[in-house]
Amino acid sequence: MLAFEMERPRSLASAAEILEKHGSQAMVKAGGTDVLVWMRKHAVHPEVLVDLSEIPELKGISFYPHRGIKIGALATVNETAENEDVKRCYPALRDACLSHSDVLIRNKATVLGNICASVPSGDLIPAFAVHEAVLHVFGPGGERDIFFSDFITGPRKNSLMPGEIVVSATLPFPGERSAGCYLKLARRNALDLAQVGVACLAVDGEAGRTYRIACGAVAPRPVRATGAEKILEGVTAPGDDLLDRAGKAAAEASNPITDVRASREYRLSMVDELTKRAVALCAERLQGGRAS
Amino acid sequence: MKRDVHFILNGKPVTFSVEPRTTLLRALREYGVTSVKRGCEEGECGTCTVVIDDLAQKSCMVLALEAEGKSVLTVEGLVGPKGELHPIQQAFVDEGAIQCGFCTPGMIMSAYAFLRKTPDPTEEEIRVALAGNLCRCTGYIPIFRAVHKAAAVMRELGHIPGRAR
Ligand SMILES: Cc1cc2nc3c(=O)[nH]c(=O)nc-3n(C[C@H](O)[C@H](O)[C@H](O)COP(=O)(O)OP(=O)(O)OC[C@H]3O[C@@H](n4cnc5c(N)ncnc54)[C@H](O)[C@@H]3O)c2cc1C
Numbered sequence: 001m002l003a004f005e006m007e008r009p010r011s012l013a014s015a016a017e018i019l020e021k022h023g024s025q026a027m028v029k030a031g032g033t034d035v036l037v038w039m040r041k042h043a044v045h046p047e048v049l050v051d052l053s054e055i056p057e058l059k060g061i062s063f064y065p066h067r068g069i070k071i072g073a074l075a076t077v078n079e080t081a082e083n084e085d086v087k088r089c090y091p092a093l094r095d096a097c098l099s100h101s102d103v104l105i106r107n108k109a110t111v112l113g114n115i116c117a118s119v120p121s122g123d124l125i126p127a128f129a130v131h132e133a134v135l136h137v138f139g140p141g142g143e144r145d146i147f148f149s150d151f152i153t154g155p156r157k158n159s160l161m162p163g164e165i166v167v168s169a170t171l172p173f174p175g176e177r178s179a180g181c182y183l184k185l186a187r188r189n190a191l192d193l194a195q196v197g198v199a200c201l202a203v204d205g206e207a208g209r210t211y212r213i214a215c216g217a218v219a220p221r222p223v224r225a226t227g228a229e230k231i232l233e234g235v236t237a238p239g240d241d242l243l244d245r246a247g248k249a250a251a252e253a254s255n256p257i258t259d260v261r262a263s264r265e266y267r268l269s270m271v272d273e274l275t276k277r278a279v280a281l282c283a284e285r286l287q288g289g290r291a292s
Numbered sequence: 293m294k295r296d297v298h299f300i301l302n303g304k305p306v307t308f309s310v311e312p313r314t315t316l317l318r319a320l321r322e323y324g325v326t327s328v329k330r331g332c333e334e335g336e337c338g339t340c341t342v343v344i345d346d347l348a349q350k351s352c353m354v355l356a357l358e359a360e361g362k363s364v365l366t367v368e369g370l371v372g373p374k375g376e377l378h379p380i381q382q383a384f385v386d387e388g389a390i391q392c393g394f395c396t397p398g399m400i401m402s403a404y405a406f407l408r409k410t411p412d413p414t415e416e417e418i419r420v421a422l423a424g425n426l427c428r429c430t431g432y433i434p435i436f437r438a439v440h441k442a443a444a445v446m447r448e449l450g451h452i453p454g455r456a457r
């Protein structure tokens with residue numbers, strides 16, 4: 001690893017000041033599980049690493065009834081998985097957390113670091129997509145909110161401006177009667193990046209049943225399978241025909257590459273399969289009359 | 293530029309002088325704590341596992357300066373004042389869970405953090421807890437057996453889960 005200087009600001013304001021002073025020479029670090037690996041591989045070489053881990057404003061997870069859950073930038077993947085409100089209302093997010101790396105890395109890696117890394121295989125990305133998360137950002141221009149659908153612009157690219165820090169993200173309350181899941185396909189259970197990941201959220205609202213489906217690791221940007229969502233709309237117990245059509249529609253929305261982890265063709269047929277399974281699982285859970 | 297970092301290592305306050313790029317793994321080894329093994333240095337293998345403020349962490353993924361004010365426990369810290377092995381260490385010996393031994397300190401630290409939280413674990417829970425620690429020798433089965441046995445011994449000894457001996 002090349003040498004660098006490290007700053008450990010104690011407040012958001014001082015972090016912003018440091019970032020402004022050093023401009024493109026500075027890089028932000030939360031857990032550091034991506035940053036340290038990238039620095040070791042010389043993929044990035046910041047002169048100043050700005051460690052956010054001592055900033056109290058960025059810690060914690062809070063749930064606001066009817067509104068949603070706010071996840072701080074320093075909330076680790078394990079903290080999020082073990083949070084009672086996440087267990088109760090955000091099973092797709094919890095599944096995604098438990099599919100991430102292993103128990104040890106999850107003690108260090110943050111949920112928002114995974115989002116900010118903006119790597120297509122990022123396991124938290126599909127869950128953020130189906131929950132239509134909003135990112136709260138602080139920077140030289142003050143505070144602003146970014147809808148998750150506008151956040152990731154390409155592999156390892158996002159719409160943060162220089163000097164901006166993500167402070168937290170809100171995942172709106174999905175409703176009392178909802179079910180969700182995240183299904184990840186990888187070569188082994190622990191410590192492997194997703195070949196394909198599919199998140200599904202089914203909600204019984206006033207206007208009837210709606211589904212939200214998002215696929216990860218199958219395109220440069222996160223994929224919302226809106227075609228599949230429309231096919232399923234209003235159907236509480238989708239049969240095989242409908243599931244087939246939804247699976248095909250999700251595959252059509254995807255545009256995967258072939259890499260060391262899987263070929264394009266394999267990924268496409270797995271998007272189809274995982275979409276069917278995820279939808280069936282959510283429908284089954286709601287059928288049981290139990291929101292989970 | 294080197295800077296001082298102050299933390300508690302196995303119950304004693306220490307000060308290390310380190311560069312910002314020095315990982316906790318390298319700092320510990322440089323200061324003679326050689327139970328912490330340098331494997332992949334990419335967070336994959338778990339041979340560098342230590343316990344920081346109650347959480348098992350891969351020390352190659354932690355910069356030494358991040359240890360400021362924290363409490364760091366390595367396998368050296370599990371040994372009693374007269375050299376008595378901790379029940380987890382003893383179980384590893386008894387069950388043949390050690391062959392070359394390279395993975396052992398990391399395995400034991402993962403198991404230690406895990407058993408503090410889960411004093412009566414299932415087989416499945418043990419497997420998940422150790423999924424981030426690779427072993428190229430034993431085939432894992434004796435390791436899982438050792439963790440089961442250590443859990444039973446610790447429960448019997450009335451070890452308050454969470455208390456370093
Ligand atoms: C062994 C190993 C296994 C892994 N397994 C998985 C896996 O299974 N699934 C998976 O998705 N990922 C995996 N990863 C990748 C990594 O752990 C995750 O992406 C992690 O969630 C990143 O979080 P972090 O806090 O460590 O991020 P960091 O490394 O601190 O930061 C990541 C990026 O986000 C930026 N950033 C972080 N926080 C903020 C913020 N608040 N505001 C603005 N920018 C910010 C940083 O500048 C950097 O560009 C693995 C990594 C390792 C080392």
Ligand code: FES
Nearest residue numbers: 331332333338352
């Ligand atoms: S050396 Fe740290 S995980 Fe391999």
Ligand code: FES
Nearest residue numbers: 391395427428429
């Ligand atoms: S005993 Fe040799 S690697 Fe585990």
